[in-house]
Amino acid sequence: MKAGKRSRRGVKRALVILSVIVVLAAFLVPLIYGFAMSFKSVEQITSSYSAVLPRSPATIKLQGKDLELYYVPMPDGTTKALAAVEKTRASTTFADPADAMAAPLEWKGNWRTLKPVMKLDPHEENYSSAWNMISFPILLKNTFVYAFLNTIGILLSSSFVAYGFSRFKFPGKGPLFIIVMSTMILPSAVTLIPTYTVFQAIGWVGTWLPLIVPAFFSNAYNIFLLRQFYMSIPQEMDDAARIDGANPIQILYRIIIPQAVPALVAAGLFNFFYCWNDYFSPIVYLAGKSKLYPISVGLGMFSGMFSTRVALVQAATVMSCVVPVVIFFFTQRFFMQGVVVTGVEK
């Protein structure tokens, strides 16, 4: 009885794991596709024998010539990989690469119906071509500068503002915090045109300033995340420091911030990835300034211009994912924690 129950549970468990793996594999197909395509030549992309891996027909040097290998059916019903010495429509002469002394074998039939022997043949040079064509170092530098400065601004300002909302009583605090939260869901379009007009009047359109300067005045998402974390730090720590004569700014930087490092890391990561991903603001404010483009815009342009060069576009796409994916693997614990705080505790 007991053994039966346990084995039924084992079967259930195997089914669950198997179905999760199938769904996950389907979910990640485009990622695997992009990666595989990025290593292919133009011929390999269209070849039906190279559907998944970048493979090319294998050749072998025999009698001073490069000969293609095919799987040839033998009279005894097996197949053998043989080198095609002479190909005509009606019959082909094959040599056995394993036994050079053997007499050449003539096979009746169209050689095109035979399956060629394929070997792995990745074209990693796609990456260097894409790297140069898309000016990857410039895009990378631009994206880093934008994401880094923006994140510094967000952390400095939001850690400051969040302290105000977490520790002090002042008239209008409740309504003001509701306003903070509602700016989170305010569509950006409704403020964009006047903001753009002002930035244009002061000569900031076509520079990074509109993308970076507002970050130094905090944003709702990070205020909320950090405030939630500050609230979990006991008020007694502030009080003790205040009795020792520290003012609130000193308390924030000496007592609170050192304890809020995990939350700051989470907020910083969110913002960094947000900038890395951001497409709309750069195309609005940097339109036409291709030397200033971040990677998202550069990649979008590249894929539009070279839509026929599938392998190069996919190579550039893979390159654009490397930094966020690698950072994510090392920081995911902080990261998921932050998602949960902003998502569940609202």
Added chain:
Amino acid sequence: MGKRAMDLRRWERRWGYLFIAPWLFSFVVLYLMPMIASLGFSFTDFNPATPDKASFVGMANWARAMFQDHEALASVGKTLAFIPICLAISFIFALAIAVVLNSRLLLGKSLFRTLFYLPTMIPVVASAIMWLGSLNAQTGWIDQILAAVTGLPLTGQKGIRWADSPGLIYFTYSLITLWGVGNTFVIFLAGLQGVPTELYEAAEVDGASWWRQMFRITLPMLTPVLFFNLIIGIVGLLQYFTVPFVINNGTGYPGGMSNFIMVYFYRQSFSYFNMGYGSVLAWMIFLIGLLFTAILFGTQKRWVYYAGDKR
């Protein structure tokens, strides 16, 4: 005592306002004033190429958007048609992943969680390119896999034209959106982990089936999380832009289906620089978002379940 309390209150007030000053400044300068200004702009024919020639046109822009410009109304319609399709697909998928990752039967949960989250880290532009490639009818893998699994002739000329067929394009966009579903499923997962296990134990004793537990315990307990994600999701999709813009460059292809309101807003405001008219479209996005948010908040008492004394 009274004076000291007064001093403390004044002290708190002063420091409180000092700390929130950066946000207050950005709220006034980057939110409040621009919002009012864009309402003002919507009554003018402002064009940044000829800013001095801008003149007051009254309700003309609004009348144009409401009654004359078919593309404007169509873009609202397309957006409203897309939102429920995309939200339904993403929520069902996110919920299914969360339920499975929360299951006691699954081993290696944290590895699966990481791998399901992974595509969320991929920049949206890159996801669009990878999906578009793998959905290509000639060289993509998805049609080939479907052909192999179902045995139907779905490759080459007979391939499913995911990105070119007006009937399928919203499904295709929704698939691409699934690659951004990470935050939603992590939040659902946290919500599931917050459901008290006693509830399931009691249901087990009463002999309730898995589905019954799902609909009577799990889903009701998740409604607060669902509520939050619904608002974020609707407001986010009202501004759906990057994927259709990268794939179709704002042309509306196929058959005007990708002419979402944010795409149209961008085209009017930053391609044609009709910023007066663009402001009308921006306010329409805002008002639709406000309407949905109001409906959700207004009905939340009826369907959102808050356990204990929360609210």
